[in-house]
Amino acid sequence: MENADLFPLAFKSPRQRQEFYSPKLDARLFWIIGLIALWVSRKHGLAPELTDVYRTGEEQRRIYPNEPTRRSVHQFWRGCDIVARGLNAAAHAEIRDFVNRLFHYGKPGHETCIYHDVGKGWHLHVQVK
Numbered sequence: 005m006e007n008a009d010l011f012p013l014a015f016k017s018p019r020q021r022q023e024f025y026s027p028k029l030d031a032r033l034f035w036i037i038g039l040i041a042l043w044v045s046r047k048h049g050l051a052p053e054l055t056d057v058y059r060t061g062e063e064q065r066r067i068y069p070n071e072p073t074r075r076s077v078h079q080f081w082r083g084c085d086i087v088a089r090g091l092n093a094a095a096h097a098e099i100r101d102f103v104n105r106l107f108h109y110g111k112p113g114h115e116t117c118i119y120h121d122v123g124k125g126w127h128l129h130v131q132v133k
């Protein structure tokens with residue numbers, strides 16, 4: 005079995021697949037994403053799609069052109085974006101709450117899992133400190 009078959013997980017492109025299985029990705033994040041994939045698969049019968057893993061400084065500035073000094077956990081291999089296409093906001097909120105009950109970010113005012121849209125569509129942003 006190849007690594008790629010470990011979880012019921014789809015990837016936006018080969019880049020996201022390569023980054024997800026990179027040893028640079030924070031190991032906690034790897035397993036949280038895997039758990040989300042298993043949850044979505046067992047409960048809803050579909051594979052969620054990993055849309056973003058690593059982000060370069062240039063890519064970060066393109067998303068937040070008005071905040072050139074703003075940094076993201078994606079630049080440090082500690083953030084992933086995932087979406088279960090076909091599931092509504094309530095189903096995504098349920099996944100978010102499930103993740104946040106199990107994994108505490110460890111910084112007041114911050115959550116491990118957020119459901120948001122910053123201009124590229126609604127998705128779950130998952131992060132570790």
Ligand SMILES: [Zn+2]
Binds near residue numbers: 056129
């Ligand atoms: Zn994100």
